Amino acid sequence: MNHKPTGLNGWRVRHWVAAIGAALLVTLTPLSYIQWKQFSLIEDVAVNQIDSIMWQSYQLERELSHLSSAIQVSLEPGAVLDVDHLVERYEVFVSRIAVVTDIPRNDLLNTTPAYLEAIRLVNAFVLEADPVFADTGELLQQRTARQALVRSIEQIEPALGELTREANRATARFVDERNAQLREQGGLVIALAGVQAGVLLLFVALLVRHLRRQVVQYEKLQAVSHELAVAKDEAEAANHGKSVFLANMSHEIRTPFQGVMGMLNLLDETRLSSQQRDFVQTARDSAQHLLGVLNDILDVSTMESGTLRLAPEPVSLRALTQEVESLMRATAREKGLALDVETAPDLPDWVMADPTRVRQIMFNLLGNAVKFTNEGSVTARLSRLEGTPGGVCLTVQDTGMGMDAATVAQLFTRFYQADNSIRRRIGGSGLGLEISRNLANMMGGTIDVSSEVDQGSLFTVHMILPETAAPAQQMPSSGHTDPSRQLRVLVAEDHPINLKYMNILLDRMGHEAVFCENGQEALQLLARQRFDVVLLDYHMPVLDGLAATAAIRALDGPSKDIKVVLVTADVVNDTRKKALDVGVNEFASKPLQAQDLQRALQRCGLLDAATMLVNDPVPVLEAAAPEPDELNTSAAGLIDTESYTEIVAMMPPDTMDELLGTLFEPPEGSVHVLLASLAAGDAAQIAYDAHKLKGTAMLLGFRALVRTSAQIERLAPEDNPTLRRELGNQLLVDKERTQLALQQFALTVPA
Structure with a gap:
């Protein structure tokens, strides 16, 4: 685990950094200043060439001596006068005067008596000699003029000698001063280095102390980290337990809900009095409300665990x-x-x-x-x-x-x-x-x-919600399946009410069903009999749905490839992935409805898309009016008599007739408009007209028309002329049956 310095620890780190920075500033600033001073001294010696003072003074003295020697040679008996040589020696001497007077740092020499006396004598000699060397034709030729210059030189030579010695002494004094400064600065450097070493030792001691505290804190953090890791493992285990609990509770609550709601739906289609039908509707509404609360709680729990995932698809x-x-x-x-x-x-x-x-x-x-x-x-x-x-x-x-x-x-x-x-x-x-x-x-x-x-x-x-293209229409079935095919269905369900409900449901759908209570019994039945599909409950004793599917896929023979539909109310998001991994083909959710099961069988390839929902099978029209008992049964299945009675009681007869006319009368009646759309084959128009008819039929309580129009709306994208023709036939049959039931129902209603 990574721990960032925050709060008090962050404050301490910042102050440590500030303290170290201040100490370095205090110790390094004087050292830097001293080093700069030493560099300045060295640079001053290099630039100003202090040792050249003595050398230039000596050069002036030497050139005067060369000039004196040259003049004396010219005075010897029999000597040949070389005027140019004398002038050259004089000019060299004069040039050396400026070197001495203009030398850098001549302040070390120009205030001494020796310098002042020598320069005075030299300047006087130059005033005397310039006319002589300027007139090379006469004065320089005169022996007496040269002798006078020799005497003047003899007077200057002691002064220049003393100047050279004074320059030597000045250089020595300068070097002594610089050495003294360097020694002083060296002492300061040593002292500051000692102070710095002491400060560093102090900081090392403090750092060691701090590191020891850090080690202690690290050990504590390691212990806390270990405790957090243990707590995390426990939390993950608790979260897993919560997920398992939610799955089990979802199953345990929704499983009886399937029985309750299924039986209420079946009971609503039987012959009931108005009071009984009101009781059934109240019970169904309460069950739906309770199921909604349960769904909300499970949704919130799934969101808390971070496992809720969206399943985007093209949607209108x-x-x-x-x-x-x-x-x-x-x-x-x-x-x-x-x-x-x-x-x-x-x-x-x-x-x-x-x-x-x-x-x-x-x-x-x-x-x-x-x-x-x-x-x-x-x-x-x-x-x-x-x-x-x-x-x-x-x-x-x-x-x-x-x-x-x-x-x-x-x-x-x-x-x-x-x-x-x-x-x-x-x-x-x-x-x-x-x-x-x-x-x-x-x-x-x-x-x-x-x-x-x-x-x-x-x-x-x-x-x-990103815009997308309309989904590709599904291709019509290749004809390998029979719309009226009867399937042998193996159902593994451990709840007795659900067994009873699914028995009635599959019977109404026209399929043959064999029931067992768990996955182990399903395996035994598959070993002895042939089935087209297996419906497995997710949660079952002995062997649950996933384990039973894995065992089926491990069988030898044709049974291992049988279609498996998992019936589950589990809301844990990885259930679908686990089921697909073990070989489940399709899913149906609880409470199980005929439409959901029909779609699952269709996606398995066991039924054609043209297969009708047979919970209300297509009847054969009879010319004769039904008997009273048949009428009551038909009305219960075709019309919500209570809703229709309420509508009739609310509206004047002429308004009611007009409303029925907008539904049944050709060519503008909603039924006939939808039939025309089915014949034209425009999917969007079919869906719109079916939705419109469904709303009107729901308002009037015409159950058969609601079911058929809802089915047409759902299957509108199917580009299947045969399917649309059969849907139109079903709609026409439901229209005729509903009108006939309305006629008979009207005869039984007191005026």
Whole structure:
């Protein structure tokens, strides 16, 4: 583990650095100054050439001696006078005068009596000799003039000798002074070096002390690190245990839910009185609510563990919005609210998104808006987010009770309840907004809210959903599968209610089912019998779904290649990967619905895409009117009589007839418009007309038409003329059956 110096440790490190820097500054600054002074002294000697003072004085004395010798030679009897040689010697002597007087650092000599006397005599000699050497024709030829110069030279020579000696003494004094300075500076250097050594020793001692403390701290940190590692391992183990617990609890709770909801769905299709049907609907609503709370808790737990992942795919935002609107409209209508959900014209047709999670955000926000609005309207709009590539903006505005600033500040806090009385009266787990915000963040966006008490609320969601092309349409089946094929299905399920529900479900779908309670029994049955597909529950005793799949793939013979569909309510994200790794072909979620199972069998290649959902098999029309018992059974399966009765009671007869005409009457009736779209083959128009028919049929409680139109909407992208023809036939049959049931139902309703 890496530990950065923070707090007190950081303060100590900074002060250590400052102290060392100050000590180095104090000791090195004088040393640097002394070194600079020594360099200056050496440079002064080199530049000014102090030792040349004596040499130049000696040169002046020597050149005067050469001049004297040359003149004396010219005075000897019989000597030949060499005028040029005499002039040359004189000029050399004169040049040496300037060297002595102008030499660098002549301040060491020019104040001495010897220098002053010598220079005076030399200057007087020059005044005397210049006329002589200037007139080489007469004066220099005169013997008496040369003799006078010799006498003058004899007077100067002692003074120049004394000047040379004085220059020697001056040089010696200068050297002594420089040596004294160097000795003094050397002493200072030694003293400062000693001080520096002492300071360094002190710092070494302090550093050793500090290092010892660091070693102690390091050992403590190592111990803490070890404790943290142990705690981390324990936390990971606890998190793994939590994941396992969530998986088990998801299974243990959702498994009986499958039985409860499945049986409620089956019970709703039997002959029930209005009161009984109300009881069933209440029970189903309660079960759905409880399942929603469970899903919220599991979603939050999955987000906490960091294992929640989005599954983006091409999504039509308009179709998704229409789906949410159709499901929310009934709830809004029950409260007398106006619900307006619209999509902007410039919204992309297809985007890459996780449709489940986008739908979850929309349901949460619209559901809250409807829930907390007693009168007025709820308006939702989906549009592009300007200035952001791939940005989509969802706004949900209501005219409800609104919130104050304190409530808005705590709105996304888990389990936060602004008003306990309202929460108890309206309900809610307090998790939906937190989940929605986290999902929006995962999609690269945010959720903002503005609200005022009694003025309603406005929620704004930003999401990054990149635009994409429409998904490629699936090719029609090659014909190797039979749309009416009966499958032999092996079902491994340990819950008795689910066994009963799946038995009824598979029977209605027209398949033969064999049941067992665990994976081990499934293996034994596969060894003795032939099956087309195996439905395995994920959590089972003896041998669970994953272990059973691995054992199936290890078998010898054709059974090892059988299609395996895993039925699970597990929300742990790596379940799908583990299942695919051991050889699972497809998945179906709990609570298991006929549509989900049908799609899984279709993706396994066991059924053609044209296969109809046979929980309401295609009937054969009879010319004669049904008997009363048949009528009641038919109406229960085709019409939600309670919903239809409520609609009839609310509307005048002429309005009701007009509404039914918009549904059934050719050529403008919704059914006939959809039939025409199916014949034309325009996938987008088919989906739109089917969605429109589905909404009207849901409003009137026409169950068969809802099922068929929903199936047509879902299969609209399929470019399969045979499938569309069969769907049209099914729609026509459901229309005729529904109209017939309406006629018979009207006869039984008191005027």
